Amino acid sequence: MKKIADDILNKVISSRPIISYKGSFGRVITIGGNEEYGGAIIMATNAAVHAGAGLVTCATSKINVTALHAQLPEAMFIDYTDTTKLNQAITKSNVVVIGPGLGTTAQSLAILKTTIAALSANHFIIVDGSAITLLAKNRNLLSQLKIANVIFTPHEMEWQRLSGIPIPNQDIKSNQSKQESLSANVVLKKYHTEIYHTNGSISQLSIGGPYMSTGGMGDTLTGIIAAFLCQFKQVSTSDRIDAAVYIHSAVASSLATQKYVVLPSDIIAELQHYMLISQKK
Numbered sequence: 001m002k003k004i005a006d007d008i009l010n011k012v013i014s015s016r017p018i019i020s021y022k023g024s025f026g027r028v029i030t031i032g033g034n035e036e037y038g039g040a041i042i043m044a045t046n047a048a049v050h051a052g053a054g055l056v057t058c059a060t061s062k063i064n065v066t067a068l069h070a071q072l073p074e075a076m077f078i079d080y081t082d083t084t085k086l087n088q089a090i091t092k093s094n095v096v097v098i099g100p101g102l103g104t105t106a107q108s109l110a111i112l113k114t115t116i117a118a119l120s121a122n123h124f125i126i127v128d129g130s131a132i133t134l135l136a137k138n139r140n141l142l143s144q145l146k147i148a149n150v151i152f153t154p155h156e157m158e159w160q161r162l163s164g165i166p167i168p169n170q171d172i173k174s175n176q177s178k179q180e181s182l183s184a185n186v187v188l189k190k191y192h193t194e195i196y197h198t199n200g201s202i203s204q205l206s207i208g209g210p211y212m213s214t215g216g217m218g219d220t221l222t223g224i225i226a227a228f229l230c231q232f233k234q235v236s237t238s239d240r241i242d243a244a245v246y247i248h249s250a251v252a253s254s255l256a257t258q259k260y261v262v263l264p265s266d267i268i269a270e271l272q273h274y275m276l277i278s279q280k281k
């Protein structure tokens with residue numbers, strides 16, 4: 001298992017080509033945020049915009065649109081129950097994030113099914129939060145998901161649900177064997193997060209800490225991973241994922257020198273500066 005070192009940022013974050021436009025930096029769609037959990041998808045969307053995705057669309061409950069636009073006019077909105085628009089927006093995107101605040105109702109499941117049916121081999125899909133819980137209960141959908149490049153981002157309980165491995169038994173060998181059967185990358189979030197890549201490598205964080213234990217911290221990570229996947233195509237998928245996971249905790253640990261707890265919104269606000277000072281010279 002490789003410990004992710006600080007030089008991953010310098011390797012992955014490159015200066016932007018002068019001849020470029022917003023489309024050069026990729027299109028992300030974030031899908032989630034029901035009536036109770038609008039904040040989760042707003043944080044994921046905000047993180048994707050601040051981490052540099054060129055165009056970001058948030059597909060969420062209509063109830064969240066004012067809050068979304070009050071915080072983030074840069075994001076586009078679609079009603080996630082509008083199947084036609086959802087399909088079209090997924091088709092145009094490079095990276096799909098599904099799950100933050102999606103919930104686990106029949107409507108949530110219908111949105112997950114529509115999303116999976118719209119995927120192609122060109123897509124990355126980051127499956128988080130409620131979408132992991134839904135897939136654990138609707139395992140027939142797992143094989144359809146495999147058409148795309150999949151990244152699961154479970155916390156330990158979500159991984160227990162999806163993998164069937166109880167938290168105390170989540171050792172490297174069992175985790176990797178389950179990850180291989182899922183044909184997906186798995187970012188197993190915890191103190192010293194482990195990343196199981198489809199190329200067979202395993203990476204581990206050795207930064208981050210309890211100042212990150214606030215609701216929304218994982219939702220924010222999904223947006224950063226999405227932005228890194230759609231921008232930094234000159235490096236491997238595994239390096240892009242490792243760099244995104246690393247910068248999330250690196251920003252948090254840097255802010256923790258001044259703050260007792262670090263909020264997801266604090267990390268989002270610091271990303272632009274941290275990426276600037278970390279980029280390849």
Ligand SMILES: NC(=O)C1=CN([C@@H]2O[C@H](COP(=O)(O)OP(=O)(O)OC[C@H]3O[C@@H](n4cnc5c(N)ncnc54)[C@H](OP(=O)(O)O)[C@@H]3O)[C@@H](O)[C@H]2O)[C@@H](O)CC1
Binds near residue numbers: 036039100130158216
């Ligand atoms: N502002 C918003 O809108 C926010 C919305 N959110 C959205 O809420 C949705 C549900 O996500 P969720 O993670 O909150 O709930 P769930 O999947 O039931 O897991 C919790 C259960 O697992 C257990 N547990 C054990 N180990 C654990 C571990 N390492 N990490 C975490 N939990 C662990 C834990 O144990 P306990 O705390 O009871 O000891 C509890 O029994 C999802 O869509 C998410 O995106 C949140 O992001 C918050 C901000």
Ligand SMILES: Nc1ncnc2c1ncn2[C@@H]1O[C@H](COP(=O)(O)OP(=O)(O)O)[C@@H](O)[C@H]1O
Binds near residue numbers: 154208210214218
């Ligand atoms: N004590 C801790 N040490 C290191 N990282 C932590 C700690 N507590 C939380 N985190 C990080 O915060 C994030 C929590 O993700 P998750 O539980 O999905 O949050 P949420 O669903 O509320 O957004 C993960 O990236 C996890 O690694």
Ligand SMILES: [Mg+2]
Binds near residue numbers: 218
């Ligand atoms: Mg989560």
